[in-house]
Amino acid sequence: MGDDASAIVVGAGVFGAATALALTRRGWRVTVLERATPGHVGASSGGDSRLLRSSHGGERYYTQLAWDGRSAWRALEADAGREVLVETGIVWFARDERGWEADSAQVCAELGIPVERVDGDRVAELFPSVRIDDLAFGLWEPHAGVLRARVGVQAMVDLAVREGATVRTGVTARAVAGGAVDAGDGPQWADRTIWACGPWLSALFGDRLGLTVTQQDACYFTTSAQWRADRVPAWVDFAGAAYGTGDLDGHGFKCSTDRQGPPFDPDRDDRMPLPAHLDAAREILAHRFPALAGAPLAGTRTCQYTTTADTEFLIAPLDTEEVWVAGGGSGHAFKHGPALGELVADMVDGSRKPDARFALSARTPSGSLRTAGHRG
Numbered sequence: 001m002g003d004d005a006s007a008i009v010v011g012a013g014v015f016g017a018a019t020a021l022a023l024t025r026r027g028w029r030v031t032v033l034e035r036a037t038p039g040h041v042g043a044s045s046g047g048d049s050r051l052l053r054s055s056h057g058g059e060r061y062y063t064q065l066a067w068d069g070r071s072a073w074r075a076l077e078a079d080a081g082r083e084v085l086v087e088t089g090i091v092w093f094a095r096d097e098r099g100w101e102a103d104s105a106q107v108c109a110e111l112g113i114p115v116e117r118v119d120g121d122r123v124a125e126l127f128p129s130v131r132i133d134d135l136a137f138g139l140w141e142p143h144a145g146v147l148r149a150r151v152g153v154q155a156m157v158d159l160a161v162r163e164g165a166t167v168r169t170g171v172t173a174r175a176v177a178g179g180a181v182d183a184g185d186g187p188q189w190a191d192r193t194i195w196a197c198g199p200w201l202s203a204l205f206g207d208r209l210g211l212t213v214t215q216q217d218a219c220y221f222t223t224s225a226q227w228r229a230d231r232v233p234a235w236v237d238f239a240g241a242a243y244g245t246g247d248l249d250g251h252g253f254k255c256s257t258d259r260q261g262p263p264f265d266p267d268r269d270d271r272m273p274l275p276a277h278l279d280a281a282r283e284i285l286a287h288r289f290p291a292l293a294g295a296p297l298a299g300t301r302t303c304q305y306t307t308t309a310d311t312e313f314l315i316a317p318l319d320t321e322e323v324w325v326a327g328g329g330s331g332h333a334f335k336h337g338p339a340l341g342e343l344v345a346d347m348v349d350g351s352r353k354p355d356a357r358f359a360l361s362a363r364t365p366s367g368s369l370r371t372a373g374h375r376g
């Protein structure tokens with residue numbers, strides 16, 4: 001693309017904000033259209049916390065992307081003057097000697113990403129109270145951690161504006177004839193339009209995107225100061241489809257099921273937690289952290305996953321090379337942050353070919369790239 005290339009980015013979640021920042025830094029004239037505000041309560045990127053982990057089982061691609069994402073978040077923090085990543089480390093509760101965590105350990109080691117297999121006694125040292133009798137081992141990822149998601153998205157948008165992008169909030173865009181965008185004041189064109197509308201993509205472009213939007217509930221529990229995020233690591237039980245973090249910024253100890261929930265409409269459905277998700281969170285808490293059995297619920301956040309059939313992202317041209325979709329985060333996109341924006345920008349500006357793994361084509365259902373060993 002030429003020096004005066006232009007882009008319209010619709011949506012200021014992690015996909016849109018990161019892409020807008022990357023294109024702005026390449027000298028593009030970028031306009032971001034956001035129906036609410038960056039990181040708002042209904043957006044998938046609007047949570048208080050998201051895990052950043054490199055372990056992805058045997059998946060080298062996402063392992064490397066996440067590790068690059070960590071460096072990119074650190075650079076962004078320096079540019080923005082805000083702390084986004086809290087490096088708590090993550091413990092993976094491995095129930096099988098040769099399972100997903102063993103594959104993660106091998107891939108991370110091959111890519112030079114620090115991870116350490118630890119025994120149950122070492123896991124027990126990391127928490128005030130933790131059950132270890134069902135573990136084959138623990139996988140310790142010291143440079144993993146927790147991202148302040150909303151802060152991260154807002155930081156990317158603020159930087160894009162500082163570096164020349166235009167952001168319009170409170171405007172709902174729709175696709176109109178000829179690849180144009182209408183945000184209520186007539187059609188607008190750009191060299192590239194990127195629709196990064198998270199769970200709203202299906203309503204905009206229909207079933208052909210192959211996305212499923214489901215209700216997910218993050219649960220937070222009231223605990224003592226021993227369980228703060230600066231004292232305990234984040235944790236994942238992949239086989240048990242469970243994850244959580246220490247109490248970050250006073251939100252409470254996070255403990256949630258990562259099972260895929262029922263269909264969710266981000267515009268019409270109440271953001272009330274499902275009783276089944278609350279029960280699952282309480283069961284996980286009592287099972288894994290016995291001292292926290294019966295801890296009072298401090299709060300919940302209802303959010304949505306926008307999942308592809310194979311949990312790979314969707315980053316592809318839509319009918320013409322001028323119009324793109326970027327989304328299908330499948331419950332694991334946030335961590336890649338600014339690195340994801342560079343990836344999308346590479347494809348949009350033509351410096352990298354569209355990657356078949358992200359294509360708008362039939363997907364073969366496969367194992368989860370999320371923190372859950374099963375989909376249901």
Ligand SMILES: Cc1cc2nc3c(=O)[nH]c(=O)nc-3n(C[C@H](O)[C@H](O)[C@H](O)COP(=O)(O)OP(=O)(O)OC[C@H]3O[C@@H](n4cnc5c(N)ncnc54)[C@H](O)[C@@H]3O)c2cc1C
Binds near residue numbers: 010042173196198336
């Ligand atoms: C409970 C939960 C836990 C998660 N945990 C993790 C984790 O630990 N680690 C991780 O990496 N990922 C995690 N994820 C996944 C991650 O948060 C998502 O993959 C990611 O945030 C998706 O970003 P997005 O930009 O696609 O969508 P969104 O963040 O939803 O952004 C889409 C934006 O588009 C705007 N928009 C929509 N339609 C229009 C329109 N017509 N006009 C203008 N604007 C529009 C919306 O207002 C919104 O701001 C989790 C997700 C959830 C729900």
